[in-house]
Amino acid sequence: MEKVEVMYVEYFHERLEEIGDKWTKRLQLLVDEREATDTAVLKLPELKNEIQLFCSDFVKQMIFLESNSRDVLGWAERMVGIFSNHTFSLQQSVASLTYLRQILWDVMVEFSAQEDQLIEASRLAERGSYMNKSFDLLLHKVTVYTNQLNEEQIAAQQTKITELSVPIIPISKEIGVLPLIGTIDTYRASLIQRKGIERSADLQLSYLVIDLSGVPIMDTMVANEIFQLINMLELSGIESILTGIRPEIAQTAVQLGIDFNNVNTYAHLHQALSAIL
Numbered sequence: 530m531e532k533v534e535v536m537y538v539e540y541f542h543e544r545l546e547e548i549g550d551k552w553t554k555r556l557q558l559l560v561d562e563r564e565a566t567d568t569a570v571l572k573l574p575e576l577k578n579e580i581q582l583f584c585s586d587f588v589k590q591m592i593f594l595e596s597n598s599r600d601v602l603g604w605a606e607r608m609v610g611i612f613s614n615h616t617f618s619l620q621q622s623v624a625s626l627t628y629l630r631q632i633l634w635d636v637m638v639e640f641s642a643q644e645d646q647l648i649e650a651s652r653l654a655e656r657g658s659y660m661n662k663s664f665d666l667l668l669h670k671v672t673v674y675t676n677q678l679n680e681e682q683i684a685a686q687q688t689k690i691t692e693l694s695v696p697i698i699p700i701s702k703e704i705g706v707l708p709l710i711g712t713i714d715t716y717r718a719s720l721i722q723r724k725g726i727e728r729s730a731d732l733q734l735s736y737l738v739i740d741l742s743g744v745p746i747m748d749t750m751v752a753n754e755i756f757q758l759i760n761m762l763e764l765s766g767i768e769s770i771l772t773g774i775r776p777e778i779a780q781t782a783v784q785l786g787i788d789f790n791n792v793n794t795y796a797h798l799h800q801a802l803s804a805i806l
Contacts, residue, residue, distance in 0.1 A: 540640050541584075541636060541640070544636055548580070548636065549577035549580055550577070552577075553573045553576050555625065556576065560621075572615060576611070583607060583611075586604070587604065587663070588633065601666045601670060606674060608622070609678060612671075612675070613678060619675045619676070622671055626664065626671065627664075627668070630664045634657065695720060695728065697724075697728040697732065697737070699732055704734065704736045704737075704738070704805060705732055705734045705738070706740060707725060708740045708742075709740065709741055709744050710743030711745075712745060712746060713747075721754060722757055722761070725758045725762070726758060726761045726765065729765070729767050730765060735767060736769075736805050737769050738771075738798060738801050738802065739759075739769060739770065739771050740772045740773045741778065742797075742798070744773075745775075747781060748781075752782065769792065770794070770795065770801045771792055771793070772794070772795045
């Protein structure tokens with residue numbers, strides 16, 4: 530280990546506080562000027578500490594040229610964790626890492642420019658090349674990991690939305706209520722059919738009350754999906770009951786030729802529950 534390398538690491542560690550300040554101030558500027566996002570939560574002391582730990586690790590690897598792709602992958606995962614915890618957008622994450630690369634390079638140039646610590650141009654270029662390659666790979670992996678994380682979050686949100694779109698509420702061990710609210714399009718109608726039978730079977734229901742009091746419009750497509758759900762529930766040994774069919778929906782159903790004669794219907798939910806009990 531060369532003396533100048535040890536001295537650089539020491540010099541760098543003396544500048545960690547300054548590096549942390551510069552980086553966090555830049556992040557604050559990104560948020561204040563809304564260059565990237567105005568939703569980031571900046572916990573500055575925590576961020577400062579995390580970036581100092583990252584920089585210390587990175588510089589040691591850079592100076593002694595011991596890094597490999599696994600190091601960069603580990604750094605990328607750490608940085609994505611930092612950015613995710615502070616709700617950074619991908620654009621802000623990339624901008625902050627680009628700025629961090631410039632900070633680290635400036636520190637190296639300042640050290641090499643000192644009269645008694647002059648580093649050969651070839652050695653400085655070698656480390657600069659190493660830094661650029663590492664940061665390019667780091668930025669790529671951060672982008673990939675962030676996109677993966679976003680996709681997982683979207684999938685989780687979609688699952689929650691799906692569950693809320695078909696909210697079967699157990700009233701007792703054998704009775705469940707499916708309150709439908711709002712306009713039902715093709716996708717949601719199909720979802721109601723699929724999730725309705727799955728959830729009813731999971732809950733081992735004997736009765737499912739489908740409440741339509743919150744549905745403003747029913748067309749043949751929606752009616753068909755509901756009737757298919759009723760038929761599938763019947764095949765599974767679950768009796769279906771319709772409640773809350775509003776007058777305008779009843780009129781539309783008659784005009785469209787939709788037949789409710791073979792389905793138990795009640796005006797209100799409490800009437801259906803009373804009848805079942």
